[in-house]
Amino acid sequence: MSTARLLPRLLTEIRACRACADALPLGPRPVLQASASSRLLIVGQAPGAKVHASGIAWDDASGKRLRSWLGIDADVFYDAARVALVPMGFCYPGRGGSGDNPPRPECAALWHTRLFALLPNVQLTLLVGLYAQRYVLGERRKATLTGTVAAWREYGPAIVPLPHPSPRNQGWFKHHPWFEQDVLPALRERVAAAMVVAPASIQKRRLRT
Numbered sequence: 336m337s338t339a340r341l342l343p344r345l346l347t348e349i350r351a352c353r354a355c356a357d358a359l360p361l362g363p364r365p366v367l368q369a370s371a372s373s374r375l376l377i378v379g380q381a382p383g384a385k386v387h388a389s390g391i392a393w394d395d396a397s398g399k400r401l402r403s404w405l406g407i408d409a410d411v412f413y414d415a416a417r418v419a420l421v422p423m424g425f426c427y428p429g430r431g432g433s434g435d436n437p438p439r440p441e442c443a444a445l446w447h448t449r450l451f452a453l454l455p456n457v458q459l460t461l462l463v464g465l466y467a468q469r470y471v472l473g474e475r476r477k478a479t480l481t482g483t484v485a486a487w488r489e490y491g492p493a494i495v496p497l498p499h500p501s502p503r504n505q506g507w508f509k510h511h512p513w514f515e516q517d518v519l520p521a522l523r524e525r526v527a528a529a530m531v532v533a534p535a536s537i538q539k540r541r542l543r544t
């Protein structure tokens with residue numbers, strides 16, 4: 336069966352998941368979007384309370400800042416045919432002493448390998464925050480999030496590690512001006528390039544070679 340048919344089935348399975356229901360204060364509500372044609376993959380952390388309430392990924396101040404970093408508007412951002420939004424934990428994990436809890440570990444173990452395998456058209460993957468970087472980069476990540484983001488060129492043209500765009504990280508943005516000066520212009524270029532779909536005639540030629 337083709338990935339275009341397998342992915343909707345997997346998304347239906349994920350949306351019915353209750354694997355860690357007992358640990359979720361507001362209960363399961365997986366929030367993600369993806370399509371077999373998605374070209375930009377944004378691997379985030381976990382929904383906050385506002386996103387849990389709306390059921391729309393990145394529907395908060397963090398999402399607004401993220402879209403401005405990427406140079407794309409909400410119409411493009413929420414078009415699953417172009418952008419896949421896949422947090423490390425699909426459901427709101429509740430709050431701890433210093434902000435939201437980490438993404439539930441059950442999620443990646445259950446779903447992410449299968450899900451990523453069904454996104455064959457992804458040209459660029461953005462790793463937003465520590466949990467996504469830990470999962471995707473493994474031992475290639477640096478000792479700190481700042482170190483990993485500062486080393487963004489090392490991860491090649493298809494991956495960019497980013498800090499979380501949460502308003503809580505305002506201090507980080509202020510103390511690391513190189514992020515806005517160096518990383519964001521390159522990020523916008525890569526995002527724009529990733530969105531360009533080759534004309535059908537070129538795609539056919541590529542398939543034949």
Ligand code: SF4
Pocket residue numbers: 349352353354355356363364365424425426439441442445
């Ligand atoms: S957080 Fe992930 S594993 Fe837990 S119920 Fe939601 S979808 Fe399932």
